[in-house]
Amino acid sequence: MSKLPDESFRDSIGTITTEGKRNFIFPKKPSGKFYDKRKILSYILLAFLLSAPFIKINGNQFLLFNVLERKFSIFGFPFWPQDFHLFVMAMIVGVVGLTLFTVAFGRIFCGWFCPQTIFLEMVFRRIEYWIDGDRGSQMRLDKQKWDADKIKKRVTKWVIFFIISFIIANVFLAYLIGSDKLIQYITEGPAKNISTLVALLIFTSIFYFVFAWFREQVCIIACPYGRMQGVLLDNQSINVTYDHVRGEGETGRAKWDKRENRAETGKGDCIDCNQCVVVCPTGIDIRNGTQLECVNCTACIDECDTIMEKVGLPKGLIRYASEDEIVTKEKFRITTRMKGYIAVLTILIGVLISLLFMRNDVEATVLRLPGQLFEHKGENISNIFTYKIVNKTVKDFDSVYFKLVSPKGTIKLVGNPYVKIDKEGLAQGTLFIEINPAFLEGDKTRVKIEIYNKDELIETTKTNFLGPRSFN
């Protein structure tokens, strides 16, 4: 009877013990070609993440997600609640783009671009290696009694982790409330901004908890993207993959013995050194196949390549490859599913670009006051309207006025005929439109209004004007 493959690894996760307790991972410090490249990319992305809320384009924050005041700015383009459809469209494009990317290239995003991985692996974990040493030293320190050496190392690490978490919390707040406000609060001091300080400390605690303790559990348990892999990946998706055909050979993996010729014995190229497992930050064995826990960090590729080099076997036993490429040696190709996603993505990007081009910096609405019909004013017919003008720009409008373009008539604002609208502000009020009945098209006439700031036309809008039926 043929032996069934051992699938017991699917019943548990490496970071939880059989008693259900947390099994803290002490991964070996990665090194190698991929790790070096990831380091460079991570530092570029870190610089971007930390500076994006402080960069301004035309006075707009480069990235702003002010959910409370419903103000958003993406790549320097301000989005208002009125632009919500654009924001939703941009989000849909992002989700479809990421889905397409995942179908083709697996979880590359997690290993190379995700802020959680970048902060954990390239900031916190590197500080830990610096203070506590590599895997062996970390495990010994963990078991060590609380003597002066352990206290010194632990306190140093925790204080540094707290300071970095506090910095991240500040940047996070700059994304939420805007960097100008954050700097203003810092300048005013914590005593005047107790609620902001409390929010900062809550964010700091969350970041500290995530990066000092929860760590890879975010990717395994909490991240929805990770859990979507099961439906997104197929046999043609590129992933960090163990070449089981080569690694297991005819008789399976076996320890290295330099005296024997492995090709003759039928043994696979995997020398069962376990180094790909000890270096894995999520504690899995990639030789069991693609798993939900794998964040495609490439640490096992580097580690296995080092081992292969040492024993004189070809590198790439663990590499970026699809399952089909491993089994049938079939090269990467664009599948029907990918073509479908590309088509949808192209259409969505087209719609988004068109909407962005059609979007105005100023948005005005003029609506008839509900329940009001019309009035006779001398020879004219008068309607009462409410108006609302949103100034999405970063400059103040000092002298805004209305002009009736068609039909011929007059517009009178209640109060000051010139309106002032602050940058990123709005103005609303009441106005009367008077038109001679001779120019009316019936009981409902479409009127066109232009809105100027000084001599500059800033918006054109239309509304309905009511007149008596007898003028039909």
Ligand code: SF4
């Ligand atoms: S590092 Fe390579 S050779 Fe060593 S156990 Fe892993 S796959 Fe096998």
Ligand code: SF4
């Ligand atoms: S299996 Fe390899 S690529 Fe996946 S998380 Fe572990 S070390 Fe990283």
